[in-house]
Amino acid sequence: MKRKLQGIIISDKMNKTRIVEVVRLKKHPRYKKYFKVSTRFKAHDENNEYKTGEKVFIEETRPISKEKRWRIIEKI
Secondary structure, three states: OOOEEEEEEEEOOOOOEEEEEEEEEEEOOOOOOEEEEEEEEEEEOOOOOOOOOOEEEEEEOOOOOOOOOEEEEEEO
């Protein structure tokens, strides 16, 4: 089963590629406090239709390039 994540596009400067930032909450092992951790993924966008600031769903896929392993499914 493919993983699906929700994130915000923070860069659309590359052709057919968008950088999507996914923010999740992580719990500190000792102090039990939650804090935000952000991860950036390069996601494939075939028609260059998504722009910076949009919320999107991304899905895991086969390797498309050296660092690209995700593709954008839809806008929220």
